[in-house]
Amino acid sequence: MTDTAAARDQALDPGKVSEAEARQELEALAKRLAEANAAYHTDDAPVISDAEYDVLRQRNAALESAFPHLKRADSPTEQIGAPVSETFAKVTHAQRMMSLANAFEEAEVVDFDVGLRRFLSLDDTAELAYTAEPKIDGLSLSLRYEHGTLVQAATRGDGTTGENVTPNACTISDIPETLEDAPEILEVRGEVYMSHADFEALNTAQKAKGAKTFANPRNAAAGSLRQLDAEITRSRPLRFFAYAWGETSAPLAETQADAIARLTALGFQTNPLTKRCDGPAELIAQYRAIEAQRATLGYDIDGVVYKVDALDLQRRLGFRSTTPRWAIAHKFPAELAWTRLEAIDIQVGRTGALSPVARLTPVTVGGVVVSNATLHNEDYIAGRDSKGADIRDGRDIRVGDWVQVYRAGDVIPKIKDVDLDKRAGGSVPYEFPVTCPECGSVAMREEGDAVRRCTGGLICPAQAVEKLKHFVSRAAFDIEGLGAKQVEQFYNDGWIREPADIFKLKARYGSGLQQLRNREGWGEKSALNLFQAIDDKRNVALSRFLFGLGIRHVGESASSLIATHFGTIEAVLEAADSAVSFEGDAWDDLLNINGVGEVMARALVTTLTQDAERASIARLLEEVAPAPAEAPEVVDSAVAGKTLVFTGTLETMSRAEAKATAEALGAKVAGSVSKKTDLVIAGPGAGSKAAKAADLGIETVDEAGWRALAGLDPS
Incomplete structure (x- = not known):
């Protein structure tokens, strides 16, 4: 095993962290990966490399697998891409554009x-074929054809909503504007990229005219496609590989390999290294064959994608929340490097956690300059885990x-x-601070918790500022013109102390505008634009309102789930009040929300029933009106809404299926x-759950009864 592989094994082994360490790390991962998503997908200016990003996701998945009850609602595994830019018109994809699970x-x-064999109930001798193709490092694009004519091109965006870049896509020579013998509706998906030679030529030309150069071919391709002027896109040497499809009015083929061949016949460029393979070997x-050619391909790839070949099996396997079960990306590995630790800084987050960060002599690791590294907590620095056992041999x-x-x-x-x-x-051992470096309050470490937290609460400027930054963040209230820098400025000047103060800015300081427009970076127009942007967010979706509160463990996805379940903010607050004892019908109702676990539910109830937090929310509700969440669309089936x-063993399908x-x-x-349970499906070996269902008088059926209700063919 190489040093890199050994290091990766150690870093990704969830057995080497305690539950408290895992909780802290998952919180940090969610924040960092959200920032990386926005930088990569929206700004075309990545702050970390693709390889590092992918392994961070892998680490997140490993921790969630080891500690499933700690999975956050804003987990990176529940997210695709990033919100679309406001610069382009939005396109809602007919079928969601998914991301891929990773293997290293x-x-x-x-x-x-x-x-997959377990899911499909296939034994080791049954045939299960795949395709393998290079994973192009570019920008995902969806092309919609109707009656053989290209009518729309859209970026992936957040998977559900993308950016309309149709005029730009029409300038790419690899993208045909008309097709012959194609289904009436055909959505072709693929990757826009730029070759190494074209990238070098573009940067040379950019330098010659004093224009911006690009960091790598992926950034160049993304920036070129996402131009407001299609003529600029036309001047850039963009290419396109087709490798998938979305909505179609008729099947392309019966297998992945044949469908790719069909796309080739229709006039699309498909990757010649795509190959049908029988099994993992x-x-x-x-x-290995593709990796050996990587340096000579002439374009960037960061791994190989494997897909189940039979399309009927793809349909059976279906999708997880953000990834297809029938595909995985086998990524190329990360690397190691040695450097000097110059300092250890302590950062205070919005929950009061004191997080140590290593400041390093900059070093290039796998093509990326690294100057910071996480140190997790005081135990990790001391060479022990939370239980006192040695790590790094002490x-x-x-x-x-x-x-x-x-x-x-990480x-x-x-x-x-x-x-x-x-x-x-x-040299002397590092002494972890026992007081908050921001406010001087005692920093306590509760029993069983690996994290030391500031007890200052609202008097701690770091916590207050971080909470306000979170409130105005893109996934929360998303107030245009009020970013992290402005929040810090207004807080330091005493203008805002809590979210409600943001909506009072105009009344307090807007009469003459003089106080704001005289500040550095502000003029009368920018001040007026800010006040208007704030007013525009007086009506906001309930899910955004809940996420904006910054409740520990309650992320973006969880906020959406809670909003959909309760419908109104009044119902959420009433439920929290009724569940304050963590028992009874209201508590059970909260736990029955799919995706809400006990840790998250306790955090929600505890926060919403604290006097200071409730008073702050009340003041906020005087300024904003959260829009009731729409009830989910009801599917017409015998079990819809139930x-x-x-419980027990299922014999004709796996539990996951x-x-x-x-x-x-x-x-x-x-x-x-x-x-709250409507129906229990009990297979052989059903135990306490079936017994409890009987005690509560809940309907119970066997597997045959379940298949009948689900409209599945008898087996």
């Missing part, structure tokens, strides 16, 4: 095959040490090891039986 080691490819062989980390930086497996690069042979004489619980089928039919699937 050959064993994970084997596990992928084993998992052939997939890995093709991965080697602590000190300022001035020569440290090994690992680019995979929110920012991680310090993996220390070279004691290079430690300076007279809450189901599966049964759950996915139920959700596709509009049902909710819960993990426990309560008064």
Whole structure:
């Protein structure tokens, strides 16, 4: 095993962190990856490399697998891309554009095959073929053809909504504007990219005329496609590979390989390295063959994508929340490097957590300059886990040490090891602060928690400012012109202390505008625009309102789930009041929301029932009116709208397939039986859940009864 692979194994091994450490790390991962998504997909200015981003997601998935009850509602595994830019018209995709799950080691490819066979109830001898194709490092694009004519081109965006770039796409020679012998409706999906040679020529030309140059071919391709002037796009050497499809009025073929061949016949460029493979051994062989050609391909790739070949099996396998079950990206590995630890800084987050960050002598790791690394918490610095056991064989980390930086497996690069042979004489162990560096309040560490937290609460400027930054962030109230810099400025000047103050700015300071427009970076027009942007957000979706409150463990996706379940802010607050004892019908109702666990529910109830928080929310509600959430569309099925619980062994399908089928039919699937449960499906070996259902008088059916309700063919 290489040093890189060994380091990755250690970093991604969830057994090496405690539950408290995992909770802290998942919170940090969610924040960092959200920032990376916005930088990469919206701004075309990535702050981390693709390889690092992918491994951060892998680390997140490993932690969630080891600690499923800690999965956050704003988990990166529940998100695709980033919100679309306001610069372009928005397009709602007829079928959601998904992302891909990742694998980094050959064993994970084997596990992928084993998992699919288990889901499909196939034994080891049954045929299960795949396709393998290079994963192009470019910008995803969807092309919609109607009656053989290109009518719309859209970027992926957040997977549901993309940007309309039709005029720009029409300038790319690889994209045909008309098709012959195509289905009446055909949505072709692929990747816009730029070759290495064209990238170098473009940057040379940009330098010659004193214009902006691009950091890499992916940025150049994305920036070129997302131009307001299509003529600029026309002047850029963009290419397009087709590799998938969305909505079609008629099937392209019966297999992935034949469908790609059909796209080729229709006039699209498809990758010549795409190959049909029988099983993991052939997939890995093709991965190695593509990797060996990587440097000579003439365009950037960052891995190989494997897809189940039979389209009927793809349909059976279906999708997770953001990724298809039938595909995975086998990514190229990350790297290690040694550098000097110059300082350890303590950052205070909106929940009061004191997070240590290593400041490093800048070093290039896998093509990316690294100057910061996470240090997790005081135990990690001291060379022990939360239970006192040694990590790194007990080697602590000190300022001035020569440290090994690992680019995979954490929110920012991680310090993996220390070279004691290079430690300076007279160095002393790092003393973690016991008071908040921002407000001086006591920083306490509760029993069982790996994180030390400031007790200052609202008097701590770091917490207050971070909460306000979160409130105005893109996924929350998204107030145009009021970003992190402006929030800090207004807070330091005493203009805002809580969210309600934002909506009082105009009344307090807008009469003459003089106080605002005389500030650096502000004029009368920008001040008026800010006041208007604030007023525009007096009516906001309930999900955004809830997310904007910054409740610990309640992220973007959870806010949406809670909003949809309760409908109004009044109902949410009433539910919290009724569930304050963490028992009873209101508590059970909260736990029955699919995706809301006990940790999240406790955080929600505790926060919303605190006097200070409730008073702050009341003041905010005097200024804004959260729009009631729309009830989800009801699917016409026998189980639509019902809450189901599966227990025991299913014999004709896996538990995962049964759950996915139920959700596709509009049902909710819960993990426990309560008064809110409508139906229990009990297979052989059903135990306490079936017994509880009987005690509560809840209808129970066997697997045959479930298949009949679901409209599945008898087996």
